[in-house]
Amino acid sequence: MLKPVRVGICGLGTVGSGTVNILKRNKSLIDARAGSDIQIIQIGARRDNPHCDTSGYAITRDIFEVANNPDVDVLVELIGGTTVAKELVLTAINNGKHVITANKALIAHYGNEIFAAAKAKGVTVAFEAAVAGGIPIIKAIREGLAANRIEWLAGIINGTGNFILTEMRDKGRAFEDVLKEAQALGYAEADPTFDVEGIDAAHKLVILASLAFGIPLEINKVFTEGITKIASADVAYAEELGYRIKNLGIARRAAKGIELRVHPTLIPAKRLIANVDGVMNAVLVKGDAVGPTLYYGAGAGAEPTGSSVVSDIVDVARTLTADPEHRVPCLGFGADFVIEQPILPIDEVETAYYLRMSAVDKPGVLSKVATILSDYGISIEAMIQKEAKEGESDVPLILLTNRVQEKRLRDAISRIESLDSINAPVVRIRVEALK
Amino acid sequence: MLKPVRVGICGLGTVGSGTVNILKRNKSLIDARAGSDIQIIQIGARRDNPHCDTSGYAITRDIFEVANNPDVDVLVELIGGTTVAKELVLTAINNGKHVITANKALIAHYGNEIFAAAKAKGVTVAFEAAVAGGIPIIKAIREGLAANRIEWLAGIINGTGNFILTEMRDKGRAFEDVLKEAQALGYAEADPTFDVEGIDAAHKLVILASLAFGIPLEINKVFTEGITKIASADVAYAEELGYRIKNLGIARRAAKGIELRVHPTLIPAKRLIANVDGVMNAVLVKGDAVGPTLYYGAGAGAEPTGSSVVSDIVDVARTLTADPEHRVPCLGFGADFVIEQPILPIDEVETAYYLRMSAVDKPGVLSKVATILSDYGISIEAMIQKEAKEGESDVPLILLTNRVQEKRLRDAISRIESLDSINAPVVRIRVEALK
Incomplete structure (x- = not known):
């Protein structure tokens, strides 16, 4: 049984909705990392946000209700601005709550005062989301x-x-x-x-x-x-x-x-x-x-910034609930949550490919190669064909393919290598777009 | 008074010497961040390393003495290999010590077993330095x-x-x-x-x-x-x-x-x-x-890898000695160590500069500009001079200067702008090499 950490979120704009959506979508994974049952027990927002389904959550239009809610362990300030936000954060701190904020203006202007108040009350103020959005x-x-x-x-x-x-x-x-x-x-x-x-x-x-x-x-x-x-x-x-x-x-x-x-x-x-x-x-x-x-x-956006807010929630949760000497488990997930998953054999991995062939300089070679690739459902995305160098009879033929399973590509290469017009093993390097 | 965290280091090769040198050079800063007095109380190494002055440290030639030393809180394994290293790490864990290692082969091959042993004994195994050197x-x-x-x-x-x-x-x-x-x-x-x-x-x-x-x-x-x-x-x-x-x-x-x-x-x-x-x-x-x-x-090297080893030591120290709810202080330094320092006025900041001037297309302008810059001790590192465009009488003159104090550059620009042959305010953008 994971111990509960009860979170109240104030503000349901871009970052607020991103934060709620992440906590909802990745709850089991986040709890496994935090070693806690992270619960949103109240959301304070002046209005709803169409990008965020809040059904099932307790909503209040008065954010100070969240700061004064005795059940809230961690208050997340995402309302922006520096006047009300400062009052909200200081109220939460005075009520003994940990505070997480994405508010760079608030920290830049009033951080010294806020951190001193937090130290006096023995609570944490975390602000990863205040700088460079999702970058930790x-x-x-x-x-x-x-x-x-x-x-x-x-x-x-x-x-x-x-x-x-x-x-x-x-x-x-x-x-x-x-x-x-x-x-x-x-x-x-x-x-x-x-x-x-x-x-x-x-x-x-x-x-x-x-x-x-x-x-x-x-x-x-x-x-x-x-x-x-x-x-x-x-x-x-x-x-x-x-x-x-x-x-x-x-x-x-x-x-x-x-x-x-x-x-x-x-x-x-x-x-x-x-x-x-x-x-x-x-x-x-x-x-x-x-x-x-x-x-x-x-550096901005609902979920990138929400990612940093949630990482702060996990940090606070790990501190509040974990065995202090195991705040962060070795592999980042509690030992009970480290679960074997099948590792794909390379034959089944799919990537695009760079192929370089050494072909006899005669008409029809490219057509034969293209036909074999096509038989295996492989298409050509880009090609370089050079003229033969002075005194050489072979020409290099370079292709980029679409994404295809390794085994299928290997079979196609075997058939290409058996062509009379191909004189050397086909050079094959995998291609990744990394998008 | 900071609480002591007593560290034993095994192995004095490249990473071991980097780690000891960092802990020595940056001790006060690291202690201020850790909220602890981090002490190297023993070093186990088969031989000395000329890149590391170990005078003042207790040295043993038997690394297992460190693993069995009842005063050691944290054992740092930097001997490499997987046979003796595994035995060393498991001995330390069985003796209730936290373990830090930079040994990727050891973790990759025996991590599952080592983490299970650590969990059973309630200690941490940290290994930031095992992947990508100094990158956290x-x-x-x-x-x-x-x-x-x-x-x-x-x-x-x-x-x-x-x-x-x-x-x-x-x-x-x-x-x-x-x-x-x-x-x-x-x-x-x-x-x-x-x-x-x-x-x-x-x-x-x-x-x-x-x-x-x-x-x-x-x-x-x-x-x-x-x-x-x-x-x-x-x-x-x-x-x-x-x-x-x-x-x-x-x-x-x-x-x-x-x-x-x-x-x-x-x-x-x-x-x-x-x-x-x-x-x-x-x-x-x-x-x-x-x-x-x-x-x-x-990704490698004595001090980059040592940086990660020491960050793990700080992590363990923060966990062992800090108020658990303030494991990491808001600004990363304990409140007593956040100290005001003078902020330089921009006039005193030194950078290189890009300058763009609009000059009358007559001989001698460049020489006048160069003379003024030289009067202020500013040298020209690179230059672009273009011909006047069809129908225009002014030519752009672009210079990169050496590093110079802002105030001195501004004074030089005032003089340049007062030249008859310069027709518009000088455009000035700072240049940084970021090396």
Whole structure:
């Protein structure tokens, strides 16, 4: 019998609905990882959300009912804003509840006060979802890199800004033009100031800097410069010089103090982070022991952000209910939940294939090869055929196939290799789209 | 007063010396994060290591003394191999010690047995360093992505193989040729079988798959194919088709079972993971809620791997000594260790700069600009000068400078803008190398 952990969720917007949907869909898996029976016992929301079926849940229109509900162990604040949200979080803390929030503005502005209140009451405040959406970057810095003196970090931590800069580069479009599209797509707000002037990124940057350097949150000391003045010409010249322009949040330990700054930045095009495009986020962290490490993923959206909220719920649940010396089981699932599953023999695995053949330079070879592949239900997605080199009679024939079972492909290759016009074993390398 | 956590380290090779050096160099910072006084109370090693000053530590030549030392809370196994290492780890567990290991072969082959023994004795076995060196990938899957049903993961988890494939692509070199260089550089062993035949990657892959899917470790069911037969021609044809060849470990939930396979794979060149080069590692994890996320960093080496070993020590220490409801403090450092530090005003920040000017198309302008920059100690690292467009009298002049203080650059720009031959405000974007 798993011990219950009783969760109250406040706010049923994008992230709230994502969180509820994940907890519902993956309940058995999440409980097996948490070692607890995670129950949503109350949802506080001013209105329903069509993206979230809340039938079966206790709903209240008064979020403070959740903060004052004596049965709630963990309050999840997803209402946004900083005024009511702060009051809600402090009420929950004063009532002895653990708090989880996705609210970067709240933490950036009032984190110092909120953390002190939580310490005084002996409860946890978790906020993985406040920075870089679904990327577990807070856990990485706070725990995964705990051995390191962090030298600097640099992040693409505003998806809207990165989408705009990516479109400007890929299509040579102007800032204003792409901004309008981003607004139409719902990536940017009607008033885009928070995104394009670097304010949203500044909220996230001060949180990362405090984790990296052990300093209080200092939102008023961040230098921010927006991307509104970047011209298409600068994007193109940067490219010509071997650079890309990215809107970065940068925190660095310098000799005389800490640098905290958000601004458009030219970075060498060959750096991995220069290739993070569209609305995706990434954070590059340089530790003295580990060197550079990078964390990449979706920086916003219902379920990516909900993924981080739920990981915080699992963290709190593991702490509340698990044997403290086994907070996280070795394989991440309680021993009773580690279950054998069939492992597919390679014959049954399906992938696409790259094939290279050495063929006699005569008409009709390609047709024979294509006929054999077709007999096995394999189609050709791309092809390179080169002329024979001076003095050679064989020509290379390179094919990409569609996805097909390994065994079927092997049988087709045997038949191809038995053709008179094919002179060497067929080279075969698997292809994965990784989408 | 921080409570002591007493650590015994077995093995003083590459990872052992990296671990001891990090614990020594960053002791105060690590203790502030752990909320404990982490003490190395004994080191067991058959011989000394010139890369590690062990003066002041209690050294024994018999590693089993460490496993039987009643004062040791946590035994760190860094001797490698699977025979003595297994006996050592099981002895420590039977003596009620927590165990940390970087030994992928040991976990892949005997993890099921070792975890069962640990559960029976109520101790932890941690192994972050066993997969992908310094990248906190085990923590990411086991905790950060706990909300997700993992659909698949794909990793570049053998640096030697990735170094060879990268060199083959960049320089058109043959496999055998690059392998010899890798051996000379110390990236590959004299007998390179473990690396180039995919065995090392298979060890890491089964560990990742068990964490992702909640299945026992099944090293004997992994399909492995090496990179020894990849020809330069295939690398070039793949490139022509828009792909790169990477040696991937892939674990996937398919309809009929789990796929576990290590083999060279063509992946689209535009994927971020296709741009992970040299000895670096990266793991791409696709969760149903979060979508694709990627984790990148050094996959081997003394301090990167030591970083993961020490993060496990901090994890165990936090569990052993912290108030369980505050296992990890909000900002990752105990509240007493969150200390204000000066934040540098932007005027004092030093970066390189991209400058774009609109100059009258007359001789001598560049010389005037260069002279002003030189007066402020600013040198020009790169330049683009274009001809005036048809019918326009101004030409764009684009410069990259060396690193310079913001204030000094701003003063120089003021002087440049006051030149008669400069007709518009100078565009200025900061440049970061991110190395």
